[in-house]
Amino acid sequence: MKWKRSERLVDMTHYLLEHPQQLIPLTYFAETYEAAKSSISEDLVIVKETFEEKGIGLLQTVPGAAGGVKYIPNMTEQAVRAVMDELISELSSSDRLLPGGYLFMTDLLGNPELMNRVGKVFASAFKGEKIDVIMTVATKGIPIAHAIARHLNVPVVIVRRDSKVTEGSTVSINYVTGSSRRIQTMVLSKRSMKSGQRVLITDDFMKVGGTMNGMKNLLEEFNCTLAGVAVLVEAEHHEERLVDDFLSLVKLQGVNERDRSITLGEGNYFSKRGES
Amino acid sequence: MKWKRSERLVDMTHYLLEHPQQLIPLTYFAETYEAAKSSISEDLVIVKETFEEKGIGLLQTVPGAAGGVKYIPNMTEQAVRAVMDELISELSSSDRLLPGGYLFMTDLLGNPELMNRVGKVFASAFKGEKIDVIMTVATKGIPIAHAIARHLNVPVVIVRRDSKVTEGSTVSINYVTGSSRRIQTMVLSKRSMKSGQRVLITDDFMKVGGTMNGMKNLLEEFNCTLAGVAVLVEAEHHEERLVDDFLSLVKLQGVNERDRSITLGEGNYFSKRGES
Numbered sequence: 001m002k003w004k005r006s007e008r009l010v011d012m013t014h015y016l017l018e019h020p021q022q023l024i025p026l027t028y029f030a031e032t033y034e035a036a037k038s039s040i041s042e043d044l045v046i047v048k049e050t051f052e053e054k055g056i057g058l059l060q061t062v063p064g065a066a067g068g069v070k071y072i073p074n075m076t077e078q079a080v081r082a083v084m085d086e087l088i089s090e091l092s093s094s095d096r097l098l099p100g101g102y103l104f105m106t107d108l109l110g111n112p113e114l115m116n117r118v119g120k121v122f123a124s125a126f127k128g129e130k131i132d133v134i135m136t137v138a139t140k141g142i143p144i145a146h147a148i149a150r151h152l153n154v155p156v157v158i159v160r161r162d163s164k165v166t167e168g169s170t171v172s173i174n175y176v177t178g179s180s181r182r183i184q185t186m187v188l189s190k191r192s193m194k195s196g197q198r199v200l201i202t203d204d205f206m207k208v209g210g211t212m213n214g215m216k217n218l219l220e221e222f223n224c225t226l227a228g229v230a231v232l233v234e235a236e237h238h239e240e241r242l243v244d245d246f247l248s249l250v251k252l253q254g255v256n257e258r259d260r261s262i263t264l265g266e267g268n269y270f271s272k273r274g275e276s
Numbered sequence: 277m278k279w280k281r282s283e284r285l286v287d288m289t290h291y292l293l294e295h296p297q298q299l300i301p302l303t304y305f306a307e308t309y310e311a312a313k314s315s316i317s318e319d320l321v322i323v324k325e326t327f328e329e330k331g332i333g334l335l336q337t338v339p340g341a342a343g344g345v346k347y348i349p350n351m352t353e354q355a356v357r358a359v360m361d362e363l364i365s366e367l368s369s370s371d372r373l374l375p376g377g378y379l380f381m382t383d384l385l386g387n388p389e390l391m392n393r394v395g396k397v398f399a400s401a402f403k404g405e406k407i408d409v410i411m412t413v414a415t416k417g418i419p420i421a422h423a424i425a426r427h428l429n430v431p432v433v434i435v436r437r438d439s440k441v442t443e444g445s446t447v448s449i450n451y452v453t454g455s456s457r458r459i460q461t462m463v464l465s466k467r468s469m470k471s472g473q474r475v476l477i478t479d480d481f482m483k484v485g486g487t488m489n490g491m492k493n494l495l496e497e498f499n500c501t502l503a504g505v506a507v508l509v510e511a512e513h514h515e516e517r518l519v520d521d522f523l524s525l526v527k528l529q530g531v532n533e534r535d536r537s538i539t540l541g542e543g544n545y546f547s548k549r550g551e552s
Contacts, residue, residue, distance in 0.1 A: 010326040013289040050286040112426040139414040150388040166378050
């Protein structure tokens with residue numbers, strides 16, 4: 001088959017989107033489409049301009065023999081705000097209020113299209129950082145972790161509350177939960193990380209940050225470094241927080257169980273990124 | 277901005293890939309690009325031919341006023357075999373063997389690129405079925421469930437072993453595990469499914485099928501119907517299986533702990549689909 005430019009553009013777009021954060025040599029495209037590198041370069045200019053114009057992401061070109069092109073998922077501020085607004089609007093519904101002032105969020109975490117966008121939001125924030133692994137704790141953080149990981153093209157490791165035979169040998173630590181101050185255990189398979197890796201921690205909800213802090217301690221056991229913390233919903237509270245440096249999309253400002261009202265606002269995503 | 281065909285093709289490809297299994301009216305594209313519907317139709321012919329030629333998927337055009345275009349993720353037999361071969365080759369490594377004859381698979385389940393392809397494999401098999409929900413049990417099935425769900429554009433519900441305050445009121449059942457014949461409990465949030473929904477069940481591993489059978493029983497409590505069962509790895513065994521009608525990608529034929537060998541073969545994906 002001899003490829004026309006129009007066909008190359010369709011296939012190239014698909015290929016780049018499926019291989020985020022990977023350097024693809026121009027020769028790969030030149031050979032796939034049996035086209036001159038100069039034609040491929042012209043194609044890539046069109047893809048790049050469209051990706052940037054439509055807020056799909058960035059296309060980074062690395063010149064030279066070892067060069068190529070890399071698709072970097074990136075969302076516009078407007079698109080990030082749209083995700084925040086959607087989350088806030090969904091979460092403010094009073095039928096989400098559970099006994100004890102908890103919010104029901106499981107359906108949102110089970111929406112793959114929304115999770116894909118949430119993942120892209122956080123991947124945009126951390127696109128410049130070196131990240132080797134995304135870590136979360138079972139169960140509710142897993143969809144967020146996988147969504148971020150897909151856009152950053154790195155593996156996910158899952159911390160568990162209990163050790164399972166299918167995990168092989170594990171490292172286990174005790175930690176203190178934030179609000180209720182109970183001692184809990186978390187366990188991670190020894191094979192999941194290598195010494196020296198940079199780890200992005202994520203979860204669906206954070207109040208005092210006890211679980212996050214537990215994961216931070218677990219990183220030390222593996223001689224790994226914290227690269228960042230991404231939280232879907234942070235809850236406002238007045239004690240000292242155990243984790244300071246995090247990004248959140250939504251802030252739960254208050255819950256009134258008597259009149260069944262929920263007060264939500266934007267998380268620190270923009271204010272925190274502005275600081276750095 | 278006035279859109280050129282080449283730019284429309286790039287953006288359209290992205291949009292279709294991000295909205296699988298959704299009927300998109302031609303007017304949406306005509307308005308977005310300020311182009312005549314006839315031009316959009318010509319664009320879509322190019323996208324359709326490229327998607328089919330490269331095995332990206334199908335583009336279904338629905339004529340008429342309520343019509344539009346739908347991207348249906350679909351993998352070629354060759355691409356499915358490549359995923360199976362990769363899984364078999366990865367899993368045959370003897371250092372995956374755990375005490376008790378279990379296989380370590382957690383790293384594969386944590387690989388978002390591989391999971392994306394596994395999800396597309398199963399989404400291809402079930403593309404013609406009406407599926408409303410993907411169900412799995414925590415923890416290891418979650419990445420597979422979300423990957424399938426993304427390609428079929430349906431929500432994920434997660435069955436748990438224990439009830440959590442953040443799930444609201446739940447339905448709980450007891451079931452008998454397959455191999456060890458212990459009684460266990462599984463719990464699902466009442467809000468997760470509506471009566472009458474068709475549910476695809478998935479998990480990473482199945483031997484006798486006790487957990488799968490438990491999920492089937494749970495469906496009945498919600499007045500929902502089983503639409504299919506998708507398993508990453510099935511283990512060969514000689515007792516009666518509790519679940520017959522399933523698709524698998526890999527079959528674990530045997531494990532020899534003494535000489536640390538693992539025997540794997542293709543799952544029933546092709547043979548089973550051939551039957552129906």
